Amino acid sequence: MPNNPTHAQKALLRFFTMGSFEHARKVSAKLHPAEIAELFIQFRRAEQLKFLELILSGQKAGAILSELPEDLTKDLLEEISDDRLAKMIARISPDDAVDLLGYLQEGRINQILEQLSPKERWELERLLLYEEDTAGGIMTTEYIALNHSILIEDAIKQLREKYHTEELSYIYVIDDLNNLIGILPLRQLIFTKTNQILHDVMIPDPIRVQTDTHQKEVARLVSTYDLLAIPVVTADNKLVGVVTVDDIMDVLEEEATADIYHLANLDTDEHVSTPVPRSAGLRIPWLLINLATAILAALTVSLFEKTISQYVALAVMMPIIAGMGGNAGTQSLTVIVRGLALGELDFSTGLPAILKELALGLISGLVNGLVMGLIAYIWYRNFGLAVIMLIAMIANLIIAGAFGAIVPLFLKRFRLDPALGSSIFVTTATDVGGFFVFLGLATLFLHFLIK
């Protein structure tokens, strides 16, 4: 059971476990797909399959399945015959249908499409062409477009006749060639005299995106301009779909997860519920890359084996310099990556940000270096060691600031994801740089360290 089940959820569960499927079906018609999905994930596999039978015949099957964790949805789709799946696909909304088809193998997609009517098939095939993370991939094709020349009163009449079950916030106004020329917020219909034509009351030249606009940019526009939906057009301005704000909320969470995951060197396909073998397959490649960079750092240390063997306190102190560089570098990197994601800076305005991180590296290097120098002096009673700690700390925290700022800005410049892999570059720089500066200084001034 979810933490705070609603009355309807409890009723559905009771009818389902009692085997009163007819009642259960009636109750589930009143629930939001997300509420049904909440119950679904708590079941054991055998119950899930029985529950699947229950919902497959309903209107909400597609919406419920798309609320479930990806891996579970994939498993469940395996259990449904092509025949039944095709029937369900035909019934649910085209954008839910495309999402579900996206979970299947190429071959199975074709088998299912073949069972649909030519019109349904054509529509889905068209939608399947769009990349998943573009406006075309997340848009719905269920929207209201009306010709600019019709009267408000006729528009209201059409709405009442044709569109009474739809979720809608705007009416999209098109010309005779299906070009998007304006929008009309639904509330305007209530406040406008009914003897005017749409053209005279619409908001002309509305904010729009193209089918291939990245979902991040779509989300930025919707969020910046506080829209409830945004129209999607082809390159020549033909209206083909609408992205609604509820999908934008999903995009915002998805993109935030991508940034958080990429900073931690995780694949975005992984979830809490991903089975161990698949998680292992997704994480181990990243760990092996990290291993390679750790070996690079170890090679740096090995250059100074002789120095360390002459003054072994260096082995005790060196992880402090490298570790602090890693931490400071992660701070700089995170501020820049998040700033890029939120549109607070880009490559062209990056220079002040780089200079700021360098300044911060200097200041925090000085503070932490002085503290650590003092501690090193108290610990080993060695003034030379204290001075080397101070200098190495400042140097490595400046390295940290420089790489933390420059790496993501450059990745962005070359149209790569500024979060993806950047932490590997930064920690390699602070490990190799930190060990090299610290042990290098110690080697140069070894006669000050050991008297």
Added chain:
Amino acid sequence: MPNNPTHAQKALLRFFTMGSFEHARKVSAKLHPAEIAELFIQFRRAEQLKFLELILSGQKAGAILSELPEDLTKDLLEEISDDRLAKMIARISPDDAVDLLGYLQEGRINQILEQLSPKERWELERLLLYEEDTAGGIMTTEYIALNHSILIEDAIKQLREKYHTEELSYIYVIDDLNNLIGILPLRQLIFTKTNQILHDVMIPDPIRVQTDTHQKEVARLVSTYDLLAIPVVTADNKLVGVVTVDDIMDVLEEEATADIYHLANLDTDEHVSTPVPRSAGLRIPWLLINLATAILAALTVSLFEKTISQYVALAVMMPIIAGMGGNAGTQSLTVIVRGLALGELDFSTGLPAILKELALGLISGLVNGLVMGLIAYIWYRNFGLAVIMLIAMIANLIIAGAFGAIVPLFLKRFRLDPALGSSIFVTTATDVGGFFVFLGLATLFLHFLIK
């Protein structure tokens, strides 16, 4: 200039730089506050102050200021006299007003409140009582509530007369005592027979939140149930406000930023645009905490100074074990923290997640340990070293999985932020644990290492 300025933005800029303030004011009335804010941040300080004069008299001043970076808004508010600020505060929407007052010192808030009418003052004082990150703190008080007993046609009449400028998606239906008893999506007004009363067509018992509900929970509800707005009630169900989906998008970004920042040990008050001294003040405390944990790791190493001095290759190899633990721990921690944020798991369902991370630690420890063992053997031709690397890698990656999963789950259990400070616990565990296991094993089996 922003990257892709609109025609209106260009026109505003042209009129402003020409000094035609009257024209500039007219154009700015047509722009979204976010579009004006985009221009604002590109100006130099002297121009910003001139521009501030331009917008202060308009309706959008509050909305524009709240779109600017926090530090800039604070600076600009300093430049406005109490008298003019009070006039502006009285004119803008109460929730924008409260946001702006939030930037001021206690004393100045009171001075400004004193200049308002008793009614305005009472309203703002009431809103100021709510915590910033609760439903009460983010709600707007501009919504439409109508008595359940009125006819649809009268409702439409009231809307036309009183509320024609408002953004609205739902009508909130209240009883005679201002208890929230239902909602009616605006589109229903268009599709419903006008001779019914609201009570008969409303959706009863709508999803709602209380004034002290945390904004994370508000966002979860709006996002899960695809709402355009959610009503806010007092503990005894009196309707007092509404949180709209555009504010929820801001909450989603804010909460994602908080998680990303906390994982990197950053304070959420920091932004790309934060001046260096303030950034330094926010970051250095975290770095000093990290320094303390790094010293703990160094103390662990110092226990084994004698061992290292006998076989200095250990100093070369030990950062690999510690570093790999840090990386694997960050992976585990990030999956769990994000899963908690997205509601995919909680403390009570945490055990499978912990077991999964332990299993992943074992598997990735085995893979990386075998690779590293082989490399260590080739490097130093020392079979004992290779075996110790293998065992220490497995042990430290299990430690990483355990702490990465358990630390955030426990923080959550005690109602603390699972991201805040958790990476410090985890890397301390993998540093101290990694060094201790590796150097401890090396000490125990030193006679295998040096023959």
